[in-house]
Every structure is written in C-alpha cells, then in structure tokens.
Amino acid sequence: GENVEQHPSTLSVQEGDSAVIKCTYSDSASNYFPWYKQELGKRPQLIIDIRSNVGEKKDQRIAVTLNKTAKHFSLHITETQPEDSAVYFCAALMNYQLIWGAGTKLIIKP
Amino acid sequence: NAGVTQTPKFRILKIGQSMTLQCAQDMNHNYMYWYRQDPGMGLKLIYYSVGAGITDKGEVPNGYNVSRSTTEDFPLRLELAAPSQTSVYFCASSFGNEQFFGPGTRLTVL
Numbered sequence: 436g437e438n439v440e441q442h443p444s445t446l447s448v449q450e451g452d453s454a455v456i457k458c459t460y461s462d463s464a465s466n467y468f469p470w471y472k473q474e475l476g477k478r479p480q481l482i483i484d485i486r487s488n489v490g491e492k493k494d495q496r497i498a499v500t501l502n503k504t505a506k507h508f509s510l511h512i513t514e515t516q517p518e519d520s521a522v523y524f525c526a527a528l529m530n531y532q533l534i535w536g537a538g539t540k541l542i543i544k545p
Numbered sequence: 546n547a548g549v550t551q552t553p554k555f556r557i558l559k560i561g562q563s564m565t566l567q568c569a570q571d572m573n574h575n576y577m578y579w580y581r582q583d584p585g586m587g588l589k590l591i592y593y594s595v596g597a598g599i600t601d602k603g604e605v606p607n608g609y610n611v612s613r614s615t616t617e618d619f620p621l622r623l624e625l626a627a628p629s630q631t632s633v634y635f636c637a638s639s640f641g642n643e644q645f646f647g648p649g650t651r652l653t654v655l
Contacts, residue, residue, distance in 0.1 A: 436604070441587075467642045478635060478646040479588070524587055528642065531595070532603060533578075535587035 437462045437529045441536030449544050454515055456539045458525035459507040467528035468508045470499060473538075474521045482523075483510070515543050546571050549647035551636050557653045558626040566621040566650050568636030576639040577619040578603075579611065581632040582649075588635065594619055626654045 441458045448454045460468075469484035485492045485499045485508065492499050496515075501508040512519055520543045525536040552567045570577065575596045580588040580603075590603030594613040608630060610622040619638075623630060631654045637644040 469643070478648055480646070481643055484643065532590050532593065533588075533644065534604075535589075537587045538585075 437527075437534050439525060439527050439534050439536045441525050441539060443539060444537065445540045445542070447542040447544060448515055450515055450517065452515055454510075454512045454519070454541055456510045456523055456525070456541075457507060458509070458527075458536050459505075460527040460529075460534070461506070462527065462529040463503075463506060465527040465529050468499070468501060469526050469533070470497075470510050471524045471526065472521045473524065479524060512541075515541075517543050517545065519543055548572065549636055549638055549645055551634075551647035551650050553650060554648070555651045557655060558623075559655060560626060560628065562626050563622070563624050564626070566623070566634055566636075566652075568619045568621065568647060569617050570619075570636075570638040570645075570647075571617065572638060572640070572645070573616060574638035574640045574645075575616070576644075577613065578637045578639075578644065579609070579619070579621045580635045580637065581605065581630075582635060583632050591621065591634075623652075628654050630654050 439460050466487035471479035472482045473479045496513045498511040522538045524538045526533045549570045578593045579591040582588050589605045592611040594600045634650045636647040
C-alpha cells in the first residue's frame with residue numbers, strides 16, 4: 436500500500452542550532468504535504484504545508500522543501516528554541532487520505 | 546466556535562464490551578476522519594466521510610463502524626472490544642486540505 440517514511444525517529448539538537456526532518460512518499464500523484472507538531476498529550480496541529488506546484492515555503496523559522504522527482508520533502512527549523520521540543524509528523528495526501536509518517540521526536544538541549 | 550469536540554476523554558473497557566466514541570464539529574466541514582494513534586507511532590486512518598450519508602474505510606477499519614447522519618456528527622462504534630484497540634483516538638474535520646483535530650479519547654481495553 437501507499438506509505439510515507441520519516442527520518443530520523445529521534446533528533447537531538449543544541450538550542451539555537453537547526454533541525455532537519457526528512458520524509459519520502461510512494462504515490463507520485465500526491466499533491467499536498469503537511470507537517471504537524473504534537474506536544475505530549477495534545478492533539479496534532481498543523482505548522483506548515485506545501486502543495487506540489489511549489490518547491491519551497493517559509494514561515495518565520497520554519498521552512499519546507501519538496502522534490503517531486505525524488506518524492507521527498509523536508510522540514511527545516513532554524514534557531515531552535517525549547518518550545519520546539521515535540522513530535523513532528525509529515526504526511527502526504529493520497530487518494531483523498533492523509534498517510535502519515537511515524538514521527539520524529541525533536542529534543543532541544545539547553 | 547468550539548471546533549472539533551470528542552467525548553469521552555478517557556474510557557476503560559473490558560474485552561468484548563462495546564462503546565461509541567462521539568465526535569462533533571461546528572465549522573460546517575464536509576470532511577471528517579477517525580484516526581488511531583498507538584504509543585510512539587503516527588496516526589492511522591480508520592474511517593472517513595466526505596459528507597452526510599457517505600463513509601469509507603481507511604487503512605485500519607476492522608473492528609470499527611461509523612455513521613454520518615448529519616454534517617456535524619461522526620460517531621465511531623467499537624464492537625467486541627479487544628486489547629489491540631487500546632489506543633488514543635482522534636477525530637478530525639476539514640473543508641480543504643488542512644485537518645483540524647479534536648482533543649482525543651484515550652481508550653484502554655483490559
């Protein structure tokens with residue numbers, strides 16, 4: 436079946452450094468790729484998304500890049516802060532359904 | 546607006562019992578979804594609905610049923626609960642691509 440692979444499963448970075456999370460997807464027809472942040476015990480919340488007609492999108496310290504040929508997309512967080520600590524999920528829209536990656540636990544070290 | 550609401554927040558079931566998880570949204574969204582999230586994992590789609598009277602299976606529908614008689618409500622029914630159904634259940638709704646999540650129901654089957 437269709438799937439989304441996400442790496443790494445855990446990422447530990449020093450506060451102020453950058454963090455990069457990568458995802459690959461299987462369905463070349465996918466055209467929508469959101470990233471969600473989930474804090475412990477809370478619901479997932481959308482932080483940024485990108486559509487297939489765009490290669491990059493930025494929102495303050497967060498950016499997402501998309502390579503449709505290679506079928507992969509990445510989340511970039513710059514100048515990381517303690518409040519960035521959470522689990523981040525990528526997803527891809529396939530056949531009207533969002534297929535989710537397994538998540539990346541981001542740890543910000545003081 | 547209350548957004549997406551779910552009841553109950555927590556529930557413990559015995560093996561073989563049945564229950565209904567309630568989900569409601571007040572944003573007039575056509576699309577609604579039920580996901581389950583096992584510990585340390587991403588979200589898996591159970592069922593979804595594109596409008597009142599229309600439902601379809603997601604990745605993991607076995608052991609569950611849904612109905613959508615109104616735009617606002619999308620209950621999830623568990624018949625004959627099994628330990629494998631221990632999970633956190635999230636309901637979500639959308640108008641376009643962005644999905645809005647409820648706070649979740651933590652279900653334990655013993």
